Amino acid sequence: MLDSRLRLTPPRLCLTFCLLAMGLAGLALQHAGALSTALSALFFPQADNVTQIVLHYSWWPRLTISLLAGAGLGLAGVLMQQVLRNPLAAPTTLGVASGANLALMAATLMAPWLFALGREWVALAGGGLAMGLVFLLSWRRGLAPMVVVLAGLVVNLYAGALGMALLLFNQESLKGLLIWGAGSLSQSGWEGVEFLWPRLAIGALLAILLLRPLAILDLDDANARSLGVSLKRMRLAGLGVGVFLTACVVSVVGVIGFIGLAAPAIVRLAGARRLMQRLLWAPLLGALLLASTDLLLQRFSGTLPTLIPTGATTAALGAPLLLWLIPRLALHSGHPTTANHSLMRRHSAPGRLATALSALLVLAILAALLTGQGDKGWQWLGPSQWLTLEWRLPRLLAASGSGVMLAIAGTLIQRLTANPMASPEVLGISGGTAIALIGAIYLLPGASHLALIGIGTLGALAVLGVLILLNHRSGFLPERLLLTGVAITALFDAVRAIVLAGGDPRGQQVVAWLSGSTYYVDLTTATTVAILALLLALIARPFTRWLDILPLGTPTAHGLGIDITRARLVLLGLVALLTACATLVVGPLSFVGLLAPHMARLMGFARARSHLLGAALVGAILMTVADWLGRQLLFPEEIPAGLVASLVGGAYFMWGLRRI
Amino acid sequence: MFDVKAATFEVNGKCLLHPTDLGFAEGNVYGLIGHNGSGKSTLLKILAQQQQASQGDVRLDGRPLEDWGPREFARQVAYLPQQLPSAETLTGRELIGFGRYPWHGLLGRLTREDHAQIERAIELTHTQDFADRLVETLSGGERQRVWLAMLLAQGSRFLLLDEPLAALDMAHQVEVLALIRKLCEELQLGVIVVLHDVNMAARYCDHLIALHSGRVLAQGSPEEMMKDDTLEAIYGIPMHIMTHPSGEHAIAVIH
Numbered sequence: 001m002l003d004s005r006l007r008l009t010p011p012r013l014c015l016t017f018c019l020l021a022m023g024l025a026g027l028a029l030q031h032a033g034a035l036s037t038a039l040s041a042l043f044f045p046q047a048d049n050v051t052q053i054v055l056h057y058s059w060w061p062r063l064t065i066s067l068l069a070g071a072g073l074g075l076a077g078v079l080m081q082q083v084l085r086n087p088l089a090a091p092t093t094l095g096v097a098s099g100a101n102l103a104l105m106a107a108t109l110m111a112p113w114l115f116a117l118g119r120e121w122v123a124l125a126g127g128g129l130a131m132g133l134v135f136l137l138s139w140r141r142g143l144a145p146m147v148v149v150l151a152g153l154v155v156n157l158y159a160g161a162l163g164m165a166l167l168l169f170n171q172e173s174l175k176g177l178l179i180w181g182a183g184s185l186s187q188s189g190w191e192g193v194e195f196l197w198p199r200l201a202i203g204a205l206l207a208i209l210l211l212r213p214l215a216i217l218d219l220d221d222a223n224a225r226s227l228g229v230s231l232k233r234m235r236l237a238g239l240g241v242g243v244f245l246t247a248c249v250v251s252v253v254g255v256i257g258f259i260g261l262a263a264p265a266i267v268r269l270a271g272a273r274r275l276m277q278r279l280l281w282a283p284l285l286g287a288l289l290l291a292s293t294d295l296l297l298q299r300f301s302g303t304l305p306t307l308i309p310t311g312a313t314t315a316a317l318g319a320p321l322l323l324w325l326i327p328r329l330a331l332h333s334g335h336p337t338t339a340n341h342s343l344m345r346r347h348s349a350p351g352r353l354a355t356a357l358s359a360l361l362v363l364a365i366l367a368a369l370l371t372g373q374g375d376k377g378w379q380w381l382g383p384s385q386w387l388t389l390e391w392r393l394p395r396l397l398a399a400s401g402s403g404v405m406l407a408i409a410g411t412l413i414q415r416l417t418a419n420p421m422a423s424p425e426v427l428g429i430s431g432g433t434a435i436a437l438i439g440a441i442y443l444l445p446g447a448s449h450l451a452l453i454g455i456g457t458l459g460a461l462a463v464l465g466v467l468i469l470l471n472h473r474s475g476f477l478p479e480r481l482l483l484t485g486v487a488i489t490a491l492f493d494a495v496r497a498i499v500l501a502g503g504d505p506r507g508q509q510v511v512a513w514l515s516g517s518t519y520y521v522d523l524t525t526a527t528t529v530a531i532l533a534l535l536l537a538l539i540a541r542p543f544t545r546w547l548d549i550l551p552l553g554t555p556t557a558h559g560l561g562i563d564i565t566r567a568r569l570v571l572l573g574l575v576a577l578l579t580a581c582a583t584l585v586v587g588p589l590s591f592v593g594l595l596a597p598h599m600a601r602l603m604g605f606a607r608a609r610s611h612l613l614g615a616a617l618v619g620a621i622l623m624t625v626a627d628w629l630g631r632q633l634l635f636p637e638e639i640p641a642g643l644v645a646s647l648v649g650g651a652y653f654m655w656g657l658r659r660i
Numbered sequence: 661m662f663d664v665k666a667a668t669f670e671v672n673g674k675c676l677l678h679p680t681d682l683g684f685a686e687g688n689v690y691g692l693i694g695h696n697g698s699g700k701s702t703l704l705k706i707l708a709q710q711q712q713a714s715q716g717d718v719r720l721d722g723r724p725l726e727d728w729g730p731r732e733f734a735r736q737v738a739y740l741p742q743q744l745p746s747a748e749t750l751t752g753r754e755l756i757g758f759g760r761y762p763w764h765g766l767l768g769r770l771t772r773e774d775h776a777q778i779e780r781a782i783e784l785t786h787t788q789d790f791a792d793r794l795v796e797t798l799s800g801g802e803r804q805r806v807w808l809a810m811l812l813a814q815g816s817r818f819l820l821l822d823e824p825l826a827a828l829d830m831a832h833q834v835e836v837l838a839l840i841r842k843l844c845e846e847l848q849l850g851v852i853v854v855l856h857d858v859n860m861a862a863r864y865c866d867h868l869i870a871l872h873s874g875r876v877l878a879q880g881s882p883e884e885m886m887k888d889d890t891l892e893a894i895y896g897i898p899m900h901i902m903t904h905p906s907g908e909h910a911i912a913v914i915h
Binding site (some may be wrong): 089268346397542543545546548549551552555558559560561563606607 | 794
């Protein structure tokens with residue numbers, strides 16, 4: 001136990017960051033002149049002094065907006081995590097931000113006149129539409145957290161994929177937005193602040209009004225209901241306020257990820273257990289975290305070659321802090337688990353269902369191999385053209401193989417953590433691979449394919465090492481494991497966004513790889529992937545007993561004699577292996593890993609063994625069809641398979657959600 | 661045989677269980693009674709190896725608990741947590757089948773013995789009628805009995821039950837305790853059960869252990885324990901002992 005004087009508490013944490021921010025601000029102001037003149041520039045700028053004008057119209061608004069935006073995101077994060085009872089819930093994971101982003105992209109390309117109304121309103125409308133869709137999908141289930149989370153995830157991925165597709169084909173016209181998309185706090189006056197603060201004040205006021213009923217959500221559903229809380233109305237109100245806050249912030253400063261997730265998580269780790277405390281400290285910490293990051297960035301941006309958006313770097317400060325905290329502090333209260341009974345159907349004959357899916361897979365494979373567009377339009381592959389297979393086969397193998405691997409990895413991690421938001425990507429493994437590969441693409445021009453694969457594997461191994469190092473002592477508690485993974489992922493996302501915002505032409509190759517393309521795969525690699533997929537699927541199969549029992553919770557699993565730490569470690573290693581293999585070939589495909597397991601569940605695969613099989617089949621079909629469609633839709637142009645998978649699979653998944 | 665010697669349990673410097681010495685033998689039903697937060701569940705969790713004792717020595721058959729392998733231990737001791745987890749989309753029979761994990765492990769096949777044990781557990785708990793329904797669709801009492809069946813399928817020598825009656829109506833409470841009593845006598849099981857209802861405890865247990873603020877306040881046979889002043893000390897309210905109209909055993913009522 002730490003000495004109580006040294007123990008980290010939310011106030012101490014905030015004070016530290018406050019001092020840091022003030023110190024940085026002081027340094028920056030010193031640069032511009034004496035503190036008193038800087039302060040006077042805030043209120044009474046002299047119109048003939050350039051420094052004072054810059055301070056008044058750029059520096060001070062920027063500081064203010066970073067504080068406001070950080071606070072708003074922190075508050076929104078607390079509300080969403082409270083309502084959804086999931087530590088991974090955040091403003092940016094539920095579709096608001098990507099909806100706003102998509103609306104801006106679409107408006108830029110198709111209806112630029114909309115911007116006459118104000119960029120904020122376009123973004124607000126986009127975010128609102130996305131969240132409206134989420135509410136619509138989960139309305140019949142009384143906005144049950146599980147359904148809201150699933151709907152939010154799919155809407156987020158869907159909007160993100162659409163945005164990515166637009167970006168891929170219009171990179172030049174959307175370049176400015178790319179910087180906004182990564183969150184830029186640059187200000188040229190007080191309009192942003194004037195737009196944001198009254199709205200944040202309204203949001204905060206509403207949050208305070210909701211305090212008591214929301215605190216009851218700490219109990220489980222039955223208890224909350226018996227205390228006279230209308231769960232549906234409560235969730236709608238809580239999420240509504242959270243969404244409103246997020247949309248306002250996003251519309252002004254762009255997508256600033258991580259703060260909304262990290263600030264609530266950090267104050268909770270530091271001991272703010274009650275909702276009141278979290279509502280107070282999380283916005284404060286969020287504000288200070290964002291402001292400090294931005295000040296640091298401003299200080300050092302002069303030495304960097306490109307303009308770096310702040311949103312991309314918030315994780316640079318927050319993620320190490322979260323990683324540092326996770327092994328040190330106890331997580332006091334887990335969120336109460338939500339009974340999701342009768343949410344998922346159970347198929348009476350999973351064997352028949354699997355057979356039907358296998359038949360579908362064979363059909364998809366035949367279609368992908370034998371049909372396609374050529375110079376004379378659609379055509380079947382005649383016997384004289386067998387050579388074409390040489391081009392089609394590798395892509396088919398790579399797509400289906402990686403689909404299988406990611407789907408299995410997703411099933412494993414979701415059963416291991418009993419968290420529907422968990423995906424192979426969340427663990428940071430694919431992030432690690434991605435960063436290692438991006439680094440290699442930039443630093444080692446002309447590196448061979450084999451060297452790239454080796455480097456990517458090293459990246460994945462390094463992340464796995466960090467995960468194990470930080471979680472070994474707690475016995476790999478799922479919640480900690482996921483938070484660690486999220487922090488690592490955020491760190492890598494930051495690097496990625498910085499790289500992309502730089503506008504380097506090599507970025508195009510990175511974007512193509514990130515969206516999951518099978519374009520660069522050769523036959524040897526593809527065969528290896530397919531064989532590995534089969535092999536690892538066979539390896540995963542014997543673990544089904546653990547996968548059946550682990551979701552019942554630690555006491556039961558322990559009582560039945562499972563060595564939980566070892567089981568989690570083994571499964572984690574397997575997930576890492578599967579994810580790394582798949583990511584190396586086709587890039588980080590978030591959709592398949594996250595939603596193929598859910599799709600299998602929705603179809604009625606219940607037991608771990610059939611769940612694994614179903615998810616693998618769904619993953620293979622989805623990727624095969626997506627790869628084929630991606631080649632045909634805009635022939636002779638191509639859309640990466642990962643994007644098509646998100647678009648096709650997302651549509652199917654939303655249709656499936658509607659029914660439960 | 662469980663032996664507890666000077667076992668304590670602390671969390672954040674707060675002592676939840678003060679040094680405790682106890683012994684539990686097979687063929688007996690032990691009832692843990694006491695007010696909320698008296699340390700009953702903590703003691704049970706230490707015995708079940710759900711928590712490590714902070715200090716002291718806990719042994720099963722003379723071997724320290726931590727020397728037992730997880731599955732080896734689960735073949736001897738089965739534990740039912742206070743809050744039953746949601747079993748999502750499992751049927752009763754599948755859940756009961758999980759009880760065989762300590763025997764077949766991760767890779768072993770389900771033998772005829774395993775199937776026989778599962779059927780026996782279903783029969784003993786009278787869960788035939790709903791063994792093939794989804795656990796989530798069962799009523800609270802039915803669900804409790806399915807979980808109890810899973811414990812029985814585990815085929816262990818000790819059953820540790822943390823408030824197994826909470827979700828049951830009167831008839832099922834009696835039924836479950838009678839079942840536990842019967843199992844204990846027929847199979848020579850050692851049963852340690854946390855109970856809130858002192859009358860139920862006195863009627864079905866061989867030995868009562870009363871905890872108060874993390875200490876063993878009193879222990880003995882139900883006859884020794886069913887005294888006005890003992891019960892008042894345990895529960896902190898005046899209690900009165902009278903004879904059941906049938907004249908066979910004592911019952912406690914609140915003044």
